[in-house]
Amino acid sequence: MAQMNDEMYEVEDMDADISLKEELVEEAKNFEESSNWNETQRDLNNLKRRWRRIHYWESDYEDKLRDEFEAALDTIYAKRNEIYKEAQAKKEALVKRAEELAQTDNLNKASKEVADLMEQWKQAGHAGRDMDDALWEKFQAARDIFYQRKHEAWEEMHARFDEAKAEKEVLIEKAKQLQDSTEWQKTSQAMKELMDAWKEVGHAGNKVDDALWHEFNDARQAFYTRRNEHYDELARTRQENYEKKMALVEQARAVANSQEYTRENTEFMKQLSNDWKKIGFAGREHDDKVWADFRAANDVYFDGLKKASEQRQQDWKERMMEARNKKVELVNNQKRQIERLQNDMFGLVSEATMVDIQAEIEDKEDFIDELEQQIADIDARLEN
Numbered sequence: 001m002a003q004m005n006d007e008m009y010e011v012e013d014m015d016a017d018i019s020l021k022e023e024l025v026e027e028a029k030n031f032e033e034s035s036n037w038n039e040t041q042r043d044l045n046n047l048k049r050r051w052r053r054i055h056y057w058e059s060d061y062e063d064k065l066r067d068e069f070e071a072a073l074d075t076i077y078a079k080r081n082e083i084y085k086e087a088q089a090k091k092e093a094l095v096k097r098a099e100e101l102a103q104t105d106n107l108n109k110a111s112k113e114v115a116d117l118m119e120q121w122k123q124a125g126h127a128g129r130d131m132d133d134a135l136w137e138k139f140q141a142a143r144d145i146f147y148q149r150k151h152e153a154w155e156e157m158h159a160r161f162d163e164a165k166a167e168k169e170v171l172i173e174k175a176k177q178l179q180d181s182t183e184w185q186k187t188s189q190a191m192k193e194l195m196d197a198w199k200e201v202g203h204a205g206n207k208v209d210d211a212l213w214h215e216f217n218d219a220r221q222a223f224y225t226r227r228n229e230h231y232d233e234l235a236r237t238r239q240e241n242y243e244k245k246m247a248l249v250e251q252a253r254a255v256a257n258s259q260e261y262t263r264e265n266t267e268f269m270k271q272l273s274n275d276w277k278k279i280g281f282a283g284r285e286h287d288d289k290v291w292a293d294f295r296a297a298n299d300v301y302f303d304g305l306k307k308a309s310e311q312r313q314q315d316w317k318e319r320m321m322e323a324r325n326k327k328v329e330l331v332n333n334q335k336r337q338i339e340r341l342q343n344d345m346f347g348l349v350s351e352a353t354m355v356d357i358q359a360e361i362e363d364k365e366d367f368i369d370e371l372e373q374q375i376a377d378i379d380a381r382l383e384n
Helices: 004-031 037-053 058-102 106-124 129-178 185-199 205-257 261-279 283-344 351-383
Strands: none
Touching: 004 037, 004 058, 037 058, 058 106, 058 129, 106 129, 129 185, 129 205, 185 205, 205 261, 205 283, 261 283, 283 351
């Protein structure tokens, strides 16, 4: 009877163990991984440890359950390996990018990306302890190179900042020395050269660069403000000169268009020229044209005056020649009369009559002398 009870106990134990194994198979098949692989690994090890603690009754069914359990675990590990490979690929890409950024020339721009790479590394997942350690060593080495170069660049940059600050202070002093200059063109060129030099110097650091620029620019603007005021005043003066000259042009045109070539008009035109000389420059865009207009009006008037004078001279010559011809004709007529009177004298007996005729002849000869003198005067005037 005792033997039967022992057999019953063993059967009950076997059933209980098989039930436990069935539960573990289901648990393995429905295993949910943790986001933390270490926790997942602990849970898997615990599953296997619990399996090993259950007695093996050497039944075929147990073998089947064991195969199912191991297959479930293999599935979990296969999935784990896929996750490892995915994480490995991500981390290898991050290593490659970190190594590229370690050699970049634009360190400031790359700083944010390097920091982002670290965050991406944390999110990349587990690739297996050995692989993780190997990839991390490469990743960290690239980051160390990057930050070492950045530190060296920072030190070099601050050394350049000091040099730039000193150079800009020299440029500021030069600008201040020029800010009160009245040599507008020469100083404008000098200021331009200082500005070009300023651009070449480079940054002097955020703490001082803005202050240096304001000090430099204040000196420049002090000069440019004075220069602009000067040129504004110059522009106003030139506009006034232009308006004055245009008024003279209109007056000259009015006289020229009148075609009245009087002494008063000629003196007035000469006075306009004198007034023109007293007016200053009217600006490059106006001065040549307004002068051409004024000169043209003068040319019109004085060309007309010349032609009028030549016409008057010609008219005078014609009048003088007409008067000369009349006098010559009168001389000839007097000579003919004298010749007749002389002929008449030969037939006369009366001495008194002859005396009268001789007196008349002498009067005519005196008249001829007077006419010839007048003719000579006319010839002399015509020759001049």
